[in-house]
Amino acid sequence: MSFWSSQTLKSHLPSLIEPFNAEQIQSASYELCLGEEIYISALPDTPLKERKKITLREKETVAIPPGQFAFLITSEIIKVPNNALAFISIKFKFKSNGLINVSGFHVDPGYSGKLIFAVYNAGPLNFHVARGERVFSIWYADLDKDDENPRNKIGYDSIPTDLMNSPDLVSSLPYLVKRLDDLEKKIENFSFKQAIIFSIVIAVLVTFVKPIIENVSRNFLGSF
Template sequence: MAFWSSQTLKAKLPTLITPYDPDKIEQASYTLRIGREIFITKDHRNSNSQHTKKILSIDEAFVIPPGQFAFLLTEESVKIPDNAIAFISMKARLKYKGLVNISGFHVDPGFSGKLLYSVYNAGPTPINLQHNLPIFLIWYASLDETDLQPRTSQGFSDIPIDVINQVSADEIYSLQALSSEFRELNFNISQKITQLEHNTCEQLDKINRTNNEARRWVDWTKYGVTTIISLLFVFLLYISSSVISVGKFIFEQKEDLKYVIEYAKHFDDYKDTSISLEKQKKDLELLSEKQSSIEAELNTLKKNHPRLFNRNRD
């Protein structure tokens, strides 16, 4: 098996690749372009992303997000003779960004149609592409003889629905996306642990404060009970002392009490005597008032009849 040189490609490819451009031949390979029909798996982080085929306008750009698959149909149709085989790949500049060809690396003898590239963005950043962008490479090689069992089915004219249905509509993660998810999950767990520790410390502080308040309450209760008992004891001692003092006083003043009792017996007589004296006092006051009245009348008569009183003197 021998790979075709650039000269051989220029001689044979005009009938094998449509549309053909001789400027696309270099280093014994031919560069194919991105066609108008594409499919990209749905990016759940983008609300505008859809799990469906798309027909691009001329030179329209599109993006393959990190961790997403894409089916890219070539703009050119290719034919592989029965006595040859082809190998396919992508430009190195896209591989360096993380775009990986996962559709296979050869084209069967007898193939005729557009090539369907299945690619995966394994890189950390979105990859921007567009219609007519020359990124696919194809090499031809001759077999030692014509293959008697070449491919008989036609190649692709569009992206088959059954191929799309084999790709999950659920979110597909790249290593970068998984790493980001892991970091976010780790951060959230750390935050929750920190919050839990904070809440636990707050609860412990609250329990300690409650215990301290309970201890203070118990201490104050003990102090209050002790104080009350002490005051009751002192009060009882005071009452006992007072009772003893009163008893002693009564015992010592026994004779005086006898005198008081005797005085109380004669109190009624004294009361009657006092009432009689009061009555006599009032009578004397009445007599004094009458005397004053008589003297006033005599003075009036003296003023009115002085001769009468002078005659009596003679």
């Protein structure tokens, strides 16, 4: 397997990437831009009507909150020949600020469509991305021959709803934090209620049982 050089990318990619821009070839890779759609996993207090894909205008930005997952789609349509394999990643300047790719790292031979990246904001701050920004990188490599089982399924042209159902509250770090906070409050409330009940029991014992015990003790001692 040999990776395509910048020269090879310049000669091959015009027919494999749409739209193609020669200026996006950098160090034997091609830089891909963020497309018009993004889906961010919902925060615990997000209304149901707002739990949907976000459509971005050109150069519009959106923030991925800390601890949240998101699906990002490329603006380019990608094709991979049957005799090649592609590798994908998020550019280092984004990874170094906490944005992690948690999806696959390669594109199958025969694939045709936009690419979807599942990402996670592992940083402490909101992570802003903009439509049209060069966020991803793709590398092409030759196979020794045409693959006999290339991908035949139609590629993505938008973020599908079945993917949107995956990274919801169950996988949201803020949601887990909220659950822990709620659990702590329940324990505190339970402890407070237990303390009140204990105080009431002691008060009842002091008020009603103590005189009985004292009376029994006096009668018992008076019998001697």
